[in-house]
Amino acid sequence: MAMKMLTMSRNSGFENECKEIHDSWxxxxxxxxxxVTRTRLERQQIRETxxxxxxxxxxxxxxxxxxxxxSNNRNEAFVVSPKLCAALSMFMLxxxxxxxxxxxxxxxxxxxTNYKALVEIFVGRKSSQIFVTKQAYQTRYRRKLDQDIANIEPPNSYQKILIALVASHKAHHADVSHHIAKxxxxxxxxxxxxxxxxxxxEEAVVLEILSKRSIPQMKLTISSYKHIYGHDYTKSxxxxxxxxxxxxxxxxxKCIHNPPNYYAKTLHGSMKGTTTDKGGLLRLLVSRAEVEMDEIRKAYKNKYGIELRDAICESIPSGDYRDFLVALATK
Structure with a gap:
């Protein structure tokens, strides 16, 4: 459905914007x-104001x-989409x-455990970002993220890899080395x-390498593998x-080597119901909208022959929630 733009002045602070938001529940x-049109900094200022x-x-x-x-306790004329409110609250964080x-x-x-979501965090963020995320986790939940990952039951291969990724951010080095990659x-x-x-x-060797190398260094290692042996490491x-x-x-x-392609596949699986990761669509659109959405859109079109926004429109019922997702996908 068509949506009106709020008449928000960018030059008079954010008081007027907040008043209109307050009056528009x-x-x-x-x-x-x-x-959606606001930058991360502007959204932060709106939230503070x-x-x-x-x-x-x-x-x-x-x-x-x-x-x-x-709930059923409100007049239907004033009930808004719970999914939209939840999505907006995630976007405003x-x-x-x-x-x-x-x-x-x-x-x-x-x-x-949703390992895909956890892998995306530890692969797609810089070590400085992981540090503040762990602080936020401890402040909000009074728990340590590293410890919660280590305590996953039953222990499994995904957990081992996550523990190695946690260690890799602690041993992070900014520079990458072609010699080390080879x-x-x-x-x-x-x-x-x-x-x-x-x-x-040999799991121990792989985990040792993962735990000691930064994500950019691992990406270079994966590229070096293909250059030396003539095929992707995943083929082996x-x-x-x-x-x-x-x-x-x-x-x-795959997530390290080609993030846009990986995210495109995750988005497709989430929309088509071929994965148990049902929240992948919103999670990725919100987290990557201001990072690499152009690349993800191109990867999606190349992989599935359809524009991402059109795929969303085909998979999600019409309404404000779909409009929000489309706006994120075209941001």
Missing amino acids: GRLSQLVRAL YKALYGEDLVNRLQKEAEMSS EPHERDAVVAREALQQSDQ SDAKRLYETGEGSYISGVI LKKGNSGEFENALKRLV
């Missing part, structure tokens, strides 16, 4: 696009609206706050497809009987 479609004026965190207000709209919330939800899923690529080959027992991966993982560790490693390597 029940008509959230009017402010969706206005918030709103709290100063009304004594309430805008994110908390959106969450309350979602809860009230989910600072990136490190959002990652803390996503990490906690991933760890607390009733069926199984050396690591050789070790991966010798402990994988080049070993006497073809197709059997498919030559043997892929077990849980190999499958987890393939997912990680």
Whole structure:
């Protein structure tokens, strides 16, 4: 549905914007696009101004609206979409706050831990960002993220890889080395497809490399592997009987090596219901909208022959929530 733009002046502070937001509860479609067009800094300023004026965190207000709209105690004429309110509240969070919330939800899923969400955080963020995310996690939940990952039950290959990624951010080095990349690529080959027992991966060696290298360094190692041996490292993982560790490693390597392609596949799976990661669509659109959405759109079109916005329109029922997702996808 068509949405009106709020008449927000960028030159008079954010008091007028906050007043219009405050007066528009029940008509959230009017402010969706206005918030989407704002930069992260502007959204932060709107949130701070709103709290100063009304004594309430805008994110908390959106969450309350979602809860009230989910109940049957309100006049239907004033009920707004709970999904839209929840989506807007996630969008208004600072990136490190959002990652803390996503990490906690991933760890607390009733069926199984959402490893994809956790991998995206530890692969797609700089070490400085991971540091503030862990601080936000501890402040919000009175728990340590590293410890919660280490305590995942039952222990499994995805957990081992996550623990290695946590360590890699603690041992982060800003510069990348071609010499180290070539050396690591050789070790991966010798402990994988080049070993006497073809197709059997020496987990300890892989985990050691992961725990000691930054994500940019690992990306260079993966590129070096292809340059030296003529094919992607993930191809070597498919030559043997892929077990849980190999499958987890393939997912990680794809996310490190080509993030836009990886995210495009995740978005597609979330929309088409071919994955249990049902929250992947909103999570990725919100977290990557201001990072690499152009590249993700191109990767999606190349992979599936359809524009991302059109795929969203085909998969999500029409309404304010879909309009919000489309706005993020075209941001």
